[in-house]
Amino acid sequence: MIMVDFELMRKLTEIPAVSGHEDPMIRFLKPYMEKRADDVRMDRLGNLAATIKGTDPEAPSIMVLSHMDEVGLMVRRIEPNGFLRVIRIGGIEERSLLSTQVRVITEEGEVPGVVGLEAHHVRPAEKKYVVPPADQMYVDVGARSKEEAEEMGIRVGDTITYMPNFRELGRDLIMSKTMDNRAPLTVMLEALDYFSKNRPKATIHFVASVLEEMNQRGPLPMARILKPDAVLNLEVCIATDTPDLAGVAADVRLGLGPAVYLYSFHGRGTLGGLFPHPSLLKLAERVAEEEDIPHQREVVIGVVTETAWLQLEGEGVPSMDFGLPCRYTHCPNEVISKSDAENMLRLVLRFLERLDRDFRLERG
Template sequence: MTKLDETLTMLKDLTDANGIPGHEKEAREVMTKYIEPFADSIETDNLGSLIAKKVGDEQGPKIMIAGHLDEIGFMVTSIDEKGYLSFQPVGGWWEQVMLAQRVTIMTKDGYVPGVIGSKPPHILPAEARKKPVEKKDMFIDIGATSKEEAMEFGVRPGDSVVPVCEFTVMKNEKLLMAKAWDNRIGCAIAIDVLKNLQGVDHPNTVYGVGTIQEEVGLRGARTSANQIQPDIGFGVDVGIAGDTPGVTKKDALAKLGDGPQIVLYDASMIGHKGVRDFVVKVAEENEIPFQYDLMPGGGTDSGAIHLTANGVPALSITIPTRYIHTHAGILHRDDYENTVKLITEVIKKLDKDAVQAITFD
């Protein structure tokens, strides 16, 4: 087993934490633990997004770095007489990655293990076996024998249900597997950027933010950005890795290990040209690898940040990740570290003049 260094320990703690949209407390507490030593102050908005402030120049621009605390999961909607749970997806799920996967129900009395089940294929008609099982025909088995027993376990409608996948360093130790990379990796980046700014003069005030409810509509990004009123915003998230079998460059451009993705376009926002050009220039000057990408079918917190007040120039910077919106994702440690380095170097140069030039580019 790989011995975990300081960074890997933080990534494990962040990804092993459970927190679906609307129930991010556990993940927020872990992020608070790691970012507090590097922040001048910590607060939350009224929905629960974490806002860590680090002052360089109090009169300088306000720079927001946002990763979201929530992960996709489910919510218990009812318990049948035999003790099986019906559930509602919270965030985007594809049926084919759900069935027979382990889950954790977060009850008022603690964790209850379960597995997503359905009618077995052996008793289905031949035609039915060829089709994916629909979400409405799935249930969660917690080993209860009755509704009463399930309730004795502490389960109630409204309880959060979280995927199970322990943080794992793969045989190629640069590759890291976990649940919730989407988007605890963004939270980790915010932490390490503030860490890198310890004892460093920077001409601005930086806000490392863990937003809530991104997966159900970029909600925490909207409320936290409204509280901060940033001058420049960065949504840091996962992106699509296009280096698996069957994926062409027309489908997805990025490869694990080739650097952070600078997102030109997604369904929630067109990346601000001035911010993008500034980031690219910094990357090239510091010989930090990067990739361009676009996500016409997805969005990030930048989509809400850039519409704050009278508008915020914003850019999404993402980490190529395999198998997002499943129980187990894989990303490359070098991409994480290069993203931290890139955003740190960008912040060092974002003074009033730079922000003014960007705003009117």
């Protein structure tokens, strides 16, 4: 029976890895991969690739991707009174930051703190329903002066992440920080473990990537090294089953299986998005139907993943995204379904097993 190791998922959520500062996660993932893969390599940005060599050299190779980094904050100034001024790294949700417990990641260890919030009793009426931008917020670490904060090991440039809080919610759900993207990353690691014991026909490169939350182009150097024939990205997708999102996008719900992205487009700033390659999409949905794996279809504007850029490498790399439905993305309490994670793993395994020399990636 195919199962997801939720204790592994818990461990991954506890490791701080704010985008651009993924070294603690790299130190955990590298030995995990080395115990299972035929070859493990790391590029100069920190992307990790664990390769399982296929039995059929004529089968297309594929990069299975899942990013290891997370959104967070960075210390930009230490005030004379010891409070920390911050900036955002990635799209951290500012509405959820106020009064949230956090930890400052220093060279000497972790320092607990809380994002400050003026007392309700004395807050002016005009500020009652206003959310300040992150660069107007501050973090309280209990220091009474700049010198005391520095004695704690805190320096300008240190990253800040949510406090670990992994717990079960109801019968099938998990609530935690960084379900984006530690839940899909867990699925990818489970797939690596499976194929280390059940060799596939196609060569599979399992890549844990950096910098997704910063610029989404982090895995490009590794793609240029590996030169895969195709890319499958494992990410979260927006669950729209809460009262505030009804009718906003595709009807994606927790507990109904992973989603296959049919269209993603950022819609703001630099244009970027993906239509999945038709051959990959047809195979994924055929496998799901034949194997009786619950799945959903995702069409969304406002979301873009690394495949938007990976597809443009070389002569073009056929790409596709699988999404794990997730509520409250980029907030300190993201929520996923355990059964969705397990069905995502089933879909990934059965999909990859079907890749052989007869699979065609040509258009038309």
